[in-house]
Amino acid sequence: LSTADVTKRRQRRNRPPAVTIADVAKAASVSTATVSNVINGVPRMSAETRERVLKVMDDLGYWPNPAARNLRAGRTDVVGLLVPELDRPYFGRFATAIADGVEARGRHLVLQRSGVGHERELAAAAFAQLRMYDAVIITVVGLDATELERLNFTTPVVLVGERPVPRAFDHVMMDNVGGSRLAVDHLVRAGSQRIAFLRGDSRGDTQGMVAQRHRGWLEAHEDHGLTADPGLVVPVETLDLEGGRRAVQQLARSAATFDGIFAVTDLVALGALRGLTELGMRVPDDVQVVGFDDIPEARYSSPALTTVDAGRDAIARAVLELLDARIREYAEGTKVADRAPPRRLVMPTRLLPRESTR
Amino acid sequence: LSTADVTKRRQRRNRPPAVTIADVAKAASVSTATVSNVINGVPRMSAETRERVLKVMDDLGYWPNPAARNLRAGRTDVVGLLVPELDRPYFGRFATAIADGVEARGRHLVLQRSGVGHERELAAAAFAQLRMYDAVIITVVGLDATELERLNFTTPVVLVGERPVPRAFDHVMMDNVGGSRLAVDHLVRAGSQRIAFLRGDSRGDTQGMVAQRHRGWLEAHEDHGLTADPGLVVPVETLDLEGGRRAVQQLARSAATFDGIFAVTDLVALGALRGLTELGMRVPDDVQVVGFDDIPEARYSSPALTTVDAGRDAIARAVLELLDARIREYAEGTKVADRAPPRRLVMPTRLLPRESTR
DNA sequence: TTGAAAGCGCTAACAG
């Protein structure tokens, strides 16, 4: 038993018996370099050799090891996308738009969940796996500038979200305040005077999405010379259907009068629609309802939900463009000093009047 | 200029200037092994050394390289999940349940889309990146036994789906035929006689989900001694809300009489509900409607949708258990011959009567 | 057209 054999044994601990390039090379009587060239479609090579190698790869069931390939080549052709939750229609649609764009450019998308809560979000962004992608898109909910910069990414990062973030990152935002004003303005013009705001918990965060949409609600009241009644601000436990349903029940119990509802998201609005039905209130006759996000479901409820298109698809397009430019820059080895300055884009919003308002 | 330096230069092509363990080791005046031990929490080490290394890591902004780590250690603590689409509520919920379980066991989940169509699904399953995860969950739509086996996976794979697949894989299925019978049986008992089936396109596939749910529709008719009218089978272009809405319109145009609808999925059923409302038909008075899947949205529509719980959460739990056992087996280096035989589970279904039926 | 060999960044065995 030679020393080499023993060494080999102990290095190989419980590893699955994967077929390697070396195995293929030996079986095809060529060098590993040649096998590599076949895999990567390097042209300078006799057709005969290529065929032989391909046949051996097939016979042996060879598949490349992505870790080794990435370690050596320094790229993966993979883009990572971090979203708060995997079961929110908004992010489902957004991820699909991003995946389409990424795949159209010959790369792959992988999706990871950051989860709710600051700790979990930070942990997800710090997750090592993200560092092996050619670029990362992070939808920021609660992370702040310092935290993001300390992560010290070495590949392009594009941020999506509403919080102030380091200017070191490209950043695409939606206009939460403007969109909310649009929504509430529409309610007022359609005759509502006492407009409840179904808001989520923002735990003291004054910069996040919930806080900004709340601000839009306030500003729209000012625009119309109305007094925003704090008693009409209803907390929503979770930003989902059940949260909206419960919020409406609570609102009804509070004995406050209201003739309009602006919900922080479409999901909450759809839950509210259901809650109103259960309470025997008619929409839009007794109460008008507006949501935010324009998820696909909003068009198909009865009544169809009036909502705000926050520019989701435009955001996706913008993100893809920014990403493309950065990936190219990095691939070309542009020095840090010569890189294009980070861009910050705010996407416009648009009101979509449907049946839940008059 | 030494040879080593030149070599280094050319190997480093356009690589981002990442901080490595070697940089940390040098700055902290320890060996790379010690740094590695700090990173991995190996206890035997003076607190003083640990502190110094941690401080240097922090100062330098060091983050481990996942490719190198995986290549060397042979594991990633990541589980991959392949789903057909990223924006279907069913898969959103399923992915969330899987992510919860995976994270509870100290691992991470990454989600990838396989896309619609056989070619895309195969390409997604063959995607090299999947091979670096500790295990992979594949929701199979159109792949068959041979294709899956040729992929020659070296890590555990658990299959979710309705198609016959190689017995070499653990496989969790839902009872599509049984669930559909339940749905149609419920419609008949509640008084429907002419029950339309809103089915998707299965392109001649006789094994897939659509075909199986169609079979349940047929069998339930037999059970009740009713004749299933082929004229009541309506194609659905896409398995989404719009598909359901259009299918109902087409059904109405066809002048066929119908007093019940069984939709192949909840999304299609919800679209149908909307379509019926637009046509001025009342649910459940004029037409009763049943869906399949129990997506969260089904509880909150007006009327709330009667549907079949296909055991989504039970499937997720079963998948997680199978996965756990396999990962342990692989980690312990159990020889192929000694591995537990693959398991095939069929999860039971359950009818959830709500407002769209009497 | 092909091969030899270096080394990507890290872990783990073992020695000191």
Place this chain on the structure above:
DNA sequence: CTGTTAGCGCTTTCAA
């Protein structure tokens, strides 16, 4: 308690 070292599987340069 800490260091030396081999090598995971692959790509790439350069030489033949």
